[in-house]
Amino acid sequence: MSEEDLDVYAGEFERTGLTGALNRYRSMDRDWEDLAPHRGAPIQQAALFVGGALDASTTWMADAIDAYPTTLPALSASHVLDGCGHWIQQERPDEVNSLLIDWLARIQG
Known part of the structure; x- marks a missing residue:
């Protein structure tokens, strides 16, 4: 990621905070209930997996994959991109x- 890209992301986090992102994690218990x-039913929707090897x-979810x-x-298809971390769309x-x-x-x- 370039310094310019990092500045954009940092500026947005400074402007909006992390509330939206944190709320997603706060809802995880509700997901299990909903x-x-x-539970156990396969997802029938067309799917593509793209993840980063790093x-x-x-x-830690290798068994799920x-x-x-x-x-x-x-x-x-399933793709694990070598040398790539969590933010594959930015990296x-x-x-x-x-x-x-x-x-x-x-x-x-």
């Missing part, structure tokens, strides 16, 4: 956009 009736989520053929039967925007555009073109047929 989604309880669907993102802690792709390592390995289970995608069962839990996401409509997953058409590798051209590659992420290319993967998304190609995937959208395939599912629209």
Whole structure:
């Protein structure tokens, strides 16, 4: 990320704070309650997974990613980008956009 990019993000966090982002995490317990009736049900929606190899989520959730053929039967592709962390769209925007555009073109047929 360039210094200019970092300045934009820092400026927005200074302007708006982290309330929205933190509220997402505050709602996690509610998600478990709201989604309880669907526990164990596979997600049938067309899906694409793109993650970063340096993102802690792709390592501590490796079992979930390995289970995608069962839990996401409509997953058409899974990509883990080497040398990339959690913010894949900022770290590798051209590659992420290319993967998304190609995937959208395939599912629209």
